[in-house]
Amino acid sequence: MTDPAAEPSALENLLSEDRRFPPAPEFVAQANAHRDLYAWAAADRVGFWADQARELITWQTPFTQTLDWSNAPFATWFADGTLNACDNAVDRHVRAGHGDRVALYFEGEPGDTRTITYADLQREVSRAANALQALGVTTGDRVALYMPLIPEAVVAMLACARIGAPHSVVFGGFSAEALHSRILDAEAKLVVTADGGYRRGNPTSLKPAVDEALAKGAPTVEHVLVVRRTGQPVDWTEGRDVWWHEAVAAASDEHTPVPVPAEHPLFILYTSGTTGKPKGVLHTTGGYLTQCAYTHLNVFDLKPDTDVYWCTADIGWVTGHSYVVYGPLVNGATQVIYEGTPDTPDRGRWWDVVAKYRVSILYTAPTAIRTCMKWGDDIPAARDLSSLRVLGSVGEPINPEAWTWYRRVIGGDRTPVVDTWWQTETGAIMISPLPGVTEAKPGSAQVPLPGVAAEVVDDDGTPVPNGSGGYLVITEPWPAMLRGIWGDPDRYVDTYWSRFKHLYFAGDGAKKDEDGDIWLLGRVDDVMNVSGHRLSTTEIESALVSHPWVAEAAVVGASDETTGQAVVAFVILRGDSEGLTRTPAEVEAELRAHVATQIGPIAKPRQILVVPELPKTRSGKIMRRLLRDVAEHRAVGDATTLADQSVMDLIAAGLSSPASAAD
Ligand code: PRX
Numbered sequence: 001m002t003d004p005a006a007e008p009s010a011l012e013n014l015l016s017e018d019r020r021f022p023p024a025p026e027f028v029a030q031a032n033a034h035r036d037l038y039a040w041a042a043a044d045r046v047g048f049w050a051d052q053a054r055e056l057i058t059w060q061t062p063f064t065q066t067l068d069w070s071n072a073p074f075a076t077w078f079a080d081g082t083l084n085a086c087d088n089a090v091d092r093h094v095r096a097g098h099g100d101r102v103a104l105y106f107e108g109e110p111g112d113t114r115t116i117t118y119a120d121l122q123r124e125v126s127r128a129a130n131a132l133q134a135l136g137v138t139t140g141d142r143v144a145l146y147m148p149l150i151p152e153a154v155v156a157m158l159a160c161a162r163i164g165a166p167h168s169v170v171f172g173g174f175s176a177e178a179l180h181s182r183i184l185d186a187e188a189k190l191v192v193t194a195d196g197g198y199r200r201g202n203p204t205s206l207k208p209a210v211d212e213a214l215a216k217g218a219p220t221v222e223h224v225l226v227v228r229r230t231g232q233p234v235d236w237t238e239g240r241d242v243w244w245h246e247a248v249a250a251a252s253d254e255h256t257p258v259p260v261p262a263e264h265p266l267f268i269l270y271t272s273g274t275t276g277k278p279k280g281v282l283h284t285t286g287g288y289l290t291q292c293a294y295t296h297l298n299v300f301d302l303k304p305d306t307d308v309y310w311c312t313a314d315i316g317w318v319t320g321h322s323y324v325v326y327g328p329l330v331n332g333a334t335q336v337i338y339e340g341t342p343d344t345p346d347r348g349r350w351w352d353v354v355a356k357y358r359v360s361i362l363y364t365a366p367t368a369i370r371t372c373m374k375w376g377d378d379i380p381a382a383r384d385l386s387s388l389r390v391l392g393s394v395g396e397p398i399n400p401e402a403w404t405w406y407r408r409v410i411g412g413d414r415t416p417v418v419d420t421w422w423q424t425e426t427g428a429i430m431i432s433p434l435p436g437v438t439e440a441k442p443g444s445a446q447v448p449l450p451g452v453a454a455e456v457v458d459d460d461g462t463p464v465p466n467g468s469g470g471y472l473v474i475t476e477p478w479p480a481m482l483r484g485i486w487g488d489p490d491r492y493v494d495t496y497w498s499r500f501k502h503l504y505f506a507g508d509g510a511k512k513d514e515d516g517d518i519w520l521l522g523r524v525d526d527v528m529n530v531s532g533h534r535l536s537t538t539e540i541e542s543a544l545v546s547h548p549w550v551a552e553a554a555v556v557g558a559s560d561e562t563t564g565q566a567v568v569a570f571v572i573l574r575g576d577s578e579g580l581t582r583t584p585a586e587v588e589a590e591l592r593a594h595v596a597t598q599i600g601p602i603a604k605p606r607q608i609l610v611v612p613e614l615p616k617t618r619s620g621k622i623m624r625r626l627l628r629d630v631a632e633h634r635a636v637g638d639a640t641t642l643a644d645q646s647v648m649d650l651i652a653a654g655l656s657s658p659a660s661a662a663d
Helices: 010-015 027-032 037-041 045-056 085-095 118-134 150-163 176-186 205-215 244-250 286-299 318-330 347-356 364-373 398-411 488-499 539-543 584-598 624-631 647-654
Strands: 100-109 113-117 145-146 167-170 189-192 196-199 201-207 223-227 241-243 265-271 279-284 307-309 332-338 361-364 390-394 415-421 454-457 468-473 503-514 518-523 527-530 533-535 550-560 562-573 605-608
Touching: 010 503, 010 584, 037 045, 037 647, 045 503, 085 118, 085 318, 100 118, 100 150, 100 347, 100 364, 113 118, 118 150, 118 244, 145 150, 145 176, 145 201, 150 167, 150 265, 150 318, 167 176, 167 189, 176 265, 176 584, 189 205, 201 205, 205 415, 205 624, 223 244, 223 307, 241 244, 265 318, 265 364, 279 286, 279 364, 286 318, 307 318, 307 347, 307 364, 364 398, 364 527, 390 584, 454 562, 468 518, 488 503, 518 527, 539 584, 550 624, 562 584, 584 605, 624 647
Parallel strands: 100 332, 145 167, 145 189, 167 265, 189 223, 223 241, 307 332, 307 361, 361 390, 390 415, 527 562, 562 605
Antiparallel strands: 100 113, 196 201, 265 279, 454 468, 468 503, 503 518, 527 533, 550 562
16 A cells, blocks of 8 residues: 555645635525534434435334444344335325425437326336346346446336346446446346447447347356447347337336335445455445435435536446436435447537526536636636536546636636545435535535544554644545445455445545644546446456466556546566567557457556566565556655565656556
């Protein structure tokens, strides 16, 4: 592990950021959140969560137990209560008389639109749940989803929740190989997919990757349910494949949600860790929904009857689970979902969407903000963004320049900006300012939310004083915490609970400033963060060495102005490989394509450098720190523990053309 406190010298610049944005009095007057939330939670943290769970969630059987931590680090929350997630997200709003409220405004990339009310959604999820059951899916079965961001994706997730069948959404940008390993690990009974979706003006395909994944062998999969989105031709396996529009249309639009215990699995979501094998992060029902609803209401100041909320995340990531599907729908919000990319048909698309639907709350990632910043102020300036009143950021540290640009250019110098820190594993937001309460500091996620206990500790797990850096830990269990790693309880304990005794270690370095506010400094383990997406160095290294030309590979994350980090790979070619007869550009193209096939285009290295040797310690560990120096064009740091001192010279000599091949 690197020492986070010693790392970025840019940190001192960050911490000297002295712009402050106190909440505007008009905002304070109407804000959902109040300062007394902190006192309430501090007085009785567990009781506070029980109050939230009772207030925000509809229980079939009320719980009498709150937290059970006696088997730490395996927690249960609200364990004797029963509920249904889909009932909370859909049906209860219809029962409360809000059936005519719009749940989803869908904007397809080609410009097609759909408006779906809560009553429509109830009928759709009921049909879909009946169709899933007719295909043999029952409570407890796992369903894999591999879909574009279309209403059917939301409906499919909710239909699974409705029958208590945990879903495992696999990001549509992942390859057949990645999909296959996730289907196998979760032992999915059904795969829901689409013929394709629209991205950057073109139809992309999904069904062929499902066919390819299943052809590799997936004995548990009985059916593939296919949504027709693009109309492109697809291969069809009779008896296995079923059209969504036939199965769902034929099903009844009445369905009773299946109540499940609070600790019943709601979903598995695979994420990258420090080893090559993705981890199936497991979330359960009652605690997860409670924290999603609570954070969504207070961090975004949601007013369900007037706001139009838009989170730009794809449902393939945890943000899409917690802040496209569960948080907003449980709170009865009206939201926009948009299928495509921000630059189609032109770079004003997002701002056209905001203006068209009068979006009032926008939640996106720093990488997108920096991209829009690069495209120029005149693009958003030409649109009416006056409906916006709260802006959120997630996925990676947002630098103060991007933060202030976001507030000034998108938020018209009037909106609060909330920088929200959390993870797939935490399930919901953990550290964030509260709009209407917190005086905002650009670049800092600031303070743990009421009910959350976080600290920055040193190597021994001792809290650091203000003004110092260390490791970010969570010191008390929280309702939306992961309950484990699917099928691998030991890995759960090893990964999160063994670095520090009794503390959840998040993998991030952080610093507390003189006021005690938390600044996130990025990962301190072998995980990279590219455009807010987590990628493991080991996973990409395994993909590279699975190519016949490659003998050894080392991957590092190099800082990148737009994407936060970019993947840079160093490879040693096999002595007898055909690769040696190719030009560096050909080798790079071949290996980048190979990584795309193994994992997905998102994992393609920006740069691949063929080197004669890799720097290693005497015990054989690759010194990634030195490679990072090379990748970031810095003078190479302390190399005294290097087994062979000449290696770095060899690498430097071999780096003739570090041409970027990013796309
Ligand atoms: O390094 C932190 C970074 O993203 C990691 C979690 O990634 P993932 O599980 O994919 O979830 C992303 C969306 C919640 C964290 O360990 N991260 C997330 N949000 C922030 C952040 N880093 C700094 N500031 C944030 N607001």
